[in-house]
Amino acid sequence: MAVKEYLLEKMSRGTIHLALLDPDKQSPADAGAIAARMKAAGTDAIMIGGSTGVTSENLGATARAIREASGLPTIHFPGGPRELSPEVDSIFFMSMVNSRDPFWIIRAQAGAAAYIKKLGVETISLGYIIVEPGMRVGEVGNADPVKRGETDKAVGYALASEMLGMDLVYLEAGSGADAPVPPEMIAAVKKAIGVPLIVGGGIRTPEAAEAARKAGADAIVTGTFIECCSDGLLLKSVVDASKGA
Numbered sequence: 266m267a268v269k270e271y272l273l274e275k276m277s278r279g280t281i282h283l284a285l286l287d288p289d290k291q292s293p294a295d296a297g298a299i300a301a302r303m304k305a306a307g308t309d310a311i312m313i314g315g316s317t318g319v320t321s322e323n324l325g326a327t328a329r330a331i332r333e334a335s336g337l338p339t340i341h342f343p344g345g346p347r348e349l350s351p352e353v354d355s356i357f358f359m360s361m362v363n364s365r366d367p368f369w370i371i372r373a374q375a376g377a378a379a380y381i382k383k384l385g386v387e388t389i390s391l392g393y394i395i396v397e398p399g400m401r402v403g404e405v406g407n408a409d410p411v412k413r414g415e416t417d418k419a420v421g422y423a424l425a426s427e428m429l430g431m432d433l434v435y436l437e438a439g440s441g442a443d444a445p446v447p448p449e450m451i452a453a454v455k456k457a458i459g460v461p462l463i464v465g466g467g468i469r470t471p472e473a474a475e476a477a478r479k480a481g482a483d484a485i486v487t488g489t490f491i492e493c494c495s496d497g498l499l500l501k502s503v504v505d506a507s508k509g510a
């Protein structure tokens with residue numbers, strides 16, 4: 266089954282959990298071990314990416330190790346147009362819709378599209394909205410972050426993404442954010458759009474995951490937490506809270 270159909274089918278039955286691994290932060294073998302641990306904890310797919318230090322080589326090697334160790338679908342979460350690999354099952358073909366720089370809105374994608382088509386990697390389109398604090402990805406992407414109280418602005422970007430034809434919308438507080446996207450913002454965006462909503466950034470407790478799920482997130486992403494924590498029960502508690510299990 267194509268990854269998009271796999272995700273849509275799962276999300277039609279409830280909130281899913283996505284684990285994010287940065288290929289620049291550990292060896293492919295270690296990434297494989299983490300992916301296997303996350304599969305045991307109940308995660309649904311593995312996103313692979315980071316804002317800096319990702320190359321086609323470490324991306325490809327990491328994707329291969331994750332596939333072999335866990336069998337979970339891999340989704341490339343690109344930090345730029347140069348790191349591409351045929352080893353991933355799919356790619357979030359994303360636009361940072363609130364970037365100040367046209368490069369991150371459409372030019373990077375235009376530069377990479379023909380090569381991605383040649384590689385034959387499945388693309389899943391995504392409107393990527395940076396919410397403050399935005400962290401490193403907000404800086405790298407020259408974002409004009411949506412402030413935590415600017416719910417209407419988040420709704421506008423999300424709805425515009427859907428109207429432009431995006432398969433998914435992602436509300437991103439940034440990796441390592443001290444506070445995740447506010448539940449009120451998640452709820453308002455979820456109410457406004459018809460496509461699934463991904464939420465990530467700063468989610469590292471069962472309480473935060475549960476708050477995002479109850480507010481209406483269709484997919485919850487955790488990155489930093491799964492890279493730091495090797496306690497299977499703790500990992501499962503966050504995955505379970507994400508999925509309402």
Ligand code: 1GP
Pocket residue numbers: 285437438439440441442464465466467468486487488489490
């Ligand atoms: C970043 O939303 C993801 O793109 C994950 O953030 O590392 O804070 O879990 P964390």
